[in-house]
Amino acid sequence: MTDFKTLLQAFDQLLQPERFKDYGPNGLQVEGKPSVGKLVSGVTASRELIDAAIEVKADAIFVHHGLFWRGQDGRVVGWMKERLQRLLAHNINLYAYHLPLDAHPELGNNAQLGKVLGLQAHAWCGDQNLVSVGHSLNPQGFQNAEALASHVQSVLGRHITCVAPTAKPIQRIAWCSGGAQSYFEAAIAEGVDAFITGEISEPQAHIAKETGVAFLACGHHATERYGAPAVAAHVAAELGLSHQFIDIHNPA
The missing domain is CATH 3.40.1390.30 (NIF3 (NGG1p interacting factor 3)-like)
Structure with missing residues (x-):
């Protein structure tokens, strides 16, 4: 187990989000339980991925495409409400890194x-x-x-x-x-x-x-289905966490 803030620090140290001008916030997007033992990675924080993470009892999710983007409607309704409701109800931390995850020279x-x-x-x-x-x-x-x-x-x-x-x-x-x-x-x-x-x-x-x-x-x-599991596996091994990549099919 590790503290959710320690996990955030590990991701930030590896991906250096401060170096990038991005389309949304990088790092911890939804705070969940304070201790993390199981980490799930995926491409997008879709409802299907969140449900799959709940099924395997994940404490945290690491993705490339998070929930929040510059210029989007800020209301918590519809599909946004459904995703957030699941994360909050199950106390799951959501970490998302966009351009920093694209650009990492070895794991991106x-x-x-x-x-x-x-x-x-x-x-x-x-x-x-x-x-x-x-x-x-x-x-x-x-x-x-x-x-x-x-x-x-x-x-x-x-x-x-x-x-x-x-x-x-x-x-x-x-x-x-x-x-x-x-x-x-x-x-x-x-x-x-x-x-x-x-x-x-x-x-x-x-x-x-x-x-x-x-x-x-x-x-x-x-x-874009290769960077998230590579980074998450690296950090999980570093911190002694369990990690599982869940690839949700997307024809796009």
């Missing part, structure tokens, strides 16, 4: 996504250096964007959208988990052959065609 979403895809970063770009730039650990790289897309699809286990304007070999690759489509132009400026992220918006399809840089949209959830 981008680092872990690169690891599972067999990519090695050697530079960073984009807002707050959130975009990783590197190459495949396969010395031959990929024959074309379709070959890269097939590899990514196989690893992530889901269909992806690939806008591949040319059949050129893929050597230099940039990637950023989640909704990072707005960083595409920053990646292009780094001279990459392909950009991997979670989502694509209408402008990026045209930009990919006009620049010859492939764009792979692989799913927001699918690209």
